[in-house]
Amino acid sequence: MRLPRRQHSVLPGFGLTLGFAVVYLSLVALIPMCALFLRARGLGWMGFWSTVTEPRVLAACRLSFGAAFIGATLNAVFGFIVAWTLVRYRFFGRRFIDALIDLPFALPTAVSGIALTTIYAPNGWIGRALEPLGIKAVFTPRGVVIALTFIGLPFVVRTLQPALEDLEADVEEAAASLGASRPQTFRRVIFPAIVPALLTGFALAFARALGEYGSVVFISGNLPGKTEIAPLLIVTQLEQYDYAGATAIAVLLLVISFAMLLLINLLQRWSGRRHLRGM
């Protein structure tokens, strides 16, 4: 008999561990974050509004959102194919590729940034192939999308893999036995079952991409109003001692992060998975 609300009062250390965890979390994370909001309150609503509606800020936000969205979408499509292949097919090197998926988590963003820039530059391995087609990747918004796709890939794949593994074989066999063709089975049985995981992965990749800094700054070229992302703008304004401007954009990003976190929590509850691996 296991009761849902059993209190394990006989185990020692509750007060000590919870107390330490809460104090530590408050000192390291919560109080500094409050500093940001208090500083933003000093700006006043009008000050905040006039800062975030400056053309340069608007352009940066537009680029950040747009590129993050495109990157997350690309990842949803290709990440799905990658996850499907890894879960369903057996081929040489599968385990190696599976381990490699986490590379964007493990590789420091500065390294990813300079490596991607080198490859997609006009004289780089891939940039050379794109140039005759008239596609310029580095120092354009496309470069931003490339970096954000790189950074978001593991989120989609790692969220989809367990969902695909959990699909029970007999459900597909039942669909087949009822006369469904393979595309029908996919569309009506498999896809609806993994939609929550796909959306969660998309949201995680999008949220990460919005705040990403290291891998983007090298490849984007950082032209104000053209290839300048919102996190970079914060750094620029900080370097110019424009604390008010930096704070306003940071608050905007932070609020969106909170909203995304909430959304992701809801999505995960929907898909029945709370904890996802990720860095």
Next chain:
Amino acid sequence: MSITVENIRKSYGAFQALRGVSLDIPDSQITALLGPSGSGKTTLLRIIAGLEKPDEGSGPIRFHHEDVADRRVQERRVGFVFQHYALFKHMTVFENVAFGLRVRPKHERPANDVIDRKVHDLLKLVQLDGMAHRFPSQLSGGQRQRVALARALAVEPRVLLLDEPFGALDARVRKQLRAWIRRLHDEIAITTIFVTHDQDEALEVADRVVVMNEGRVEQAGAPEEVFHDPATEFVMNFLGHVNVFDGRIEDGKVTFASVQIEHPVALESAAGPARVFIRPHELSLHLLPRSDSLPATVTGIHAAGPAVRLTLAAEGDHTFSADISQDVYRALKVAVGAKFWVLPKDLRVFPGGAPDSDRL
């Protein structure tokens, strides 16, 4: 070591797991706490062990005459065997059994050779002497169970508490282990309490059975006592298959399904509704009518077993079952559709109407 608990209460939020339980556990016997899930039996066991604190206002928990209610679990010296054994996966069988000796404060800790001898003695006792260096994952379920038992005995506990000791085992191993535990107990004679939801297990292994329901003790007594003389409807229902009839008490007689019978309970009770309980083996079949038997038609026969179980339908849509011997079954040439007079050889009457939710 006898155990006495008085007025133990425990609630989890709005759920009352124990509603004032008082109990005497006799020394050196095996006592079974028997009940359905949610009856509070495991909670009671954990409270006796000190793994759970009773609510404020609960009475004392006495080991012999000492009140241990304020003692921590480490100080109560109980041997507790968990349902899923809780063996330490990273330790060998030997280290598991030795654990309780090794964690003693330095001045009380036995020397290594003493520990060594003691662990091997215990492993011999539970017939696992050759397995000392295996890991729990290399053992079968029954072997793990016995390691857990040896580990609990290593600290020389004053009482042995077993939570669903046979619950995670398959049917054949359960049977073997029951008999083995009984024999082991005869050897070491330690006050033992075990929790189970299986009535056969309780009746076969225990010297005393405590039937629990919804956080209360329904009846406590020897196995024969609770089986043959159930104190409440719940005990009647819970121990073995039983036919239930709604009847009435009037003029010292009980009436149900067209039968009227004199019964001592009816003599003592005022007129009103009553519930009549008859076990299938307490019914006999007759060809000739009798005033104290009820006419019924055979609707089903299950003859593959030591006895034959018949399903019968009486007037007024009463369906019930009766167990008869294979000899009687052949002698009476019982067939579906045949009509008989069914005589209750024994029955129990509980005054009062049907409860809201029928527990059958």
Next chain:
Amino acid sequence: MSLRPATAEPRWVRTLLLTITMLFLAAFLVTPLVAVFTEALRKGVAAYFAGFDDPAVRSAIKLTLLTAGIAVPVNVVFGLAAAWSVAKFEFPGKSLLTTLIDLPLAVSPVVSGLIYVLVFGLNGWLGPWLKAHDLQVIFAVPGIVLATVFVTLPFVARELIPLMQEQGTEDEESALTLGASGWQTFWRVTLPNIRWGLLYGVILCNARAMGEFGAVSVVSGHIRGKTNTVPLQVEILYNEYNFVAAFAVASLLAMLALVTLAAKSFIEWRMTSAPASPAVPGDPT
């Protein structure tokens, strides 16, 4: 999972999906990794090692090791404390606490750095006080350590919480009934049970601590030889068009990433193949 002919895709679909997967991963994962080492060795092995023959690089490596050496242990202690309280006890606000632990993962690295500038910077909350006492946090080592502690805070806790929740409390209760004290129970029973999960969290935490760029960049001030970590040194060398040295230093971090991935896969394999102990039906005795 075995192939299921009845419900498998036609061969051409499989080949197509496999090809797309390979091309996509080649373009996005393999080439960047290969590029790091190729660029680093572009001018030969001697030039590669010459890249490390720079006091600034060496001091960056030292600072990175110091930062990780502080951030990882404190977050291990935090992770153990948080996981013990969340997994073994019931209390109101538990799900809020677990959500807050994940918070640093959702915050942009740049914002993570900024919040410390706003607290400890010259015109921050504690700025005047720190200046009066001649203490410096921002544009100094303490700020770098703090920012790193912040971004790596969740890693150990979020590995341990689900693991310890899954393991329940029976083992600990069992140790207590056998007379073990709280510490004995933790060291002898709990810690061995969670060792692989803990190691997993430590490896992820360490990788992020050594590789963090955005948050550290904001608080560091880029003082060469003083407040540059390895990732920041990569940026500086790259921006100075010293590509070989930049990629040589970057190759160190790439190797760290590869070791991290290998260790991660190994632990995942250990954890899934670790002997679970459900009841084995059938008793040979």
